[in-house]
Amino acid sequence: MNKKSILLIMPYGSVGGMERLALGFYNYYKKVGYDVKALKFIKLDNDIIKFGEDELFLSDYDFYQMSKIQRLLFYVKAPYLINRIIKNHKFTHSIAFGDMANLFSSLSFSKEFKIGSIHALKSTEFKNKTIFNTISKLGYKTSYKFLDKLVCISIAIKEDLIKNCSYKFDNIEIIYNPHDLIDIIRLSKEAIIEDDEKEIFSKQTILFLGRLSIQKAPWHLIKSFKLVLNQFPDTNLVIIGDGDSNVTQHLQNLIEELNIKKSVHLLGRRNNPYKYLVKSNVLALSSYYEGTPNVIVEAMCLETPIVSTYCTKGIIELMSLKNHSETNINIEVEAGIITPNIFKGKLLQIPNDNKLIKEEILFADALKKMLETNNYKKQLQEHKIKLLGKFDINKITMQYIKK
Known part of the structure; x- marks a missing residue:
């Protein structure tokens, strides 16, 4: 055949x-x-x-x-x-x-x-x-x-x-994972039609997009966001995705405890996440570990700068054109800011307390930098073509099935 x-x-x-x-x-x-x-x-x-x-x-x-x-x-x-x-x-x-x-x-x-x-x-x-x-x-x-x-x-x-x-x-x-960048851009042009969502994205917005799981550790993002609100009280955090019901419940409890319910919006699943990603000021990942997260490539395609933990060495391959060693301070790269890894060698369960840790403070600092200036977006726009070059879907899909 x-x-x-x-x-x-x-x-x-x-x-x-x-x-x-x-x-x-x-x-x-x-x-x-x-x-x-x-x-x-x-x-x-x-x-x-x-x-x-x-x-x-x-x-x-x-x-x-x-x-x-x-x-x-x-x-x-x-x-x-x-x-x-x-x-x-x-x-x-x-x-x-x-x-x-x-x-x-x-x-x-x-x-x-x-x-x-x-x-x-x-x-x-x-x-x-x-x-x-x-x-x-x-x-x-x-x-x-x-x-x-x-x-x-x-x-x-x-x-x-x-x-x-x-x-x-x-x-x-x-x-590397292939991405149909033309289709991502096409889908991102779909309008947000719900009035409440229009209102959310009319303000500065931080977006989490992915499965709600222990691996993704979204509670660290929420605790960091509480610090962001001290300086940028009119900012929204939007969470798109679903997953572990225990994780979702913990997030809802944490949002209540931190008294930030009016600023955090759990939208659940969305058929087209790209129309939200393109309208966000920053994509945020607080994961314990990842491979090479697809959502980072999607964000770069739509020129949305990224704040991510050093959740894998692969994060450098994605977000930078240079080599960077893991460190205990924030690293500024072409696609945004990489913060220190939160993972400590043991896969934690849902936390029993909400004590603030230093990595969350550094994550908050990175988010605040993103909201202070448009320079990170301009830098991503400048380097976008080189950053995305290795994800061309035409080449990669053929490489997969080549014997």
């Missing part, structure tokens, strides 16, 4: 970075004439990322709705079901997004050109002791050899995988 037929494999259809990335692949491959379908392990009614008639799924029940036995059976059956789908549709290539998709794909023993992808520093994630993390670590020494290619989205992630996770196979290739 000469024509490529591609299956994209992912756990969910939420609005996270991997899901948006999968949608970008889907749109591009369709545009160039390939047969493409997307397989979700879990399909939910409130999915934001959808693939229409090209969408396949294994379950319409979420994992938390399954008993332990049901989840175990799902894990056992998933590789077999992937094998059946690939054979029935005669796919020539598959691309898996993230550990769960990688593992089940590697165990499917199907015959297509099999591509996996790693999107975060795994040694950091594995400090959170879970059954699935244990299984994933075992896969790095066993079943991942059945992947024809394992894509690491940054140099830092590849080095971490080999040095700290005992990855033993020679199928790794570094490929």
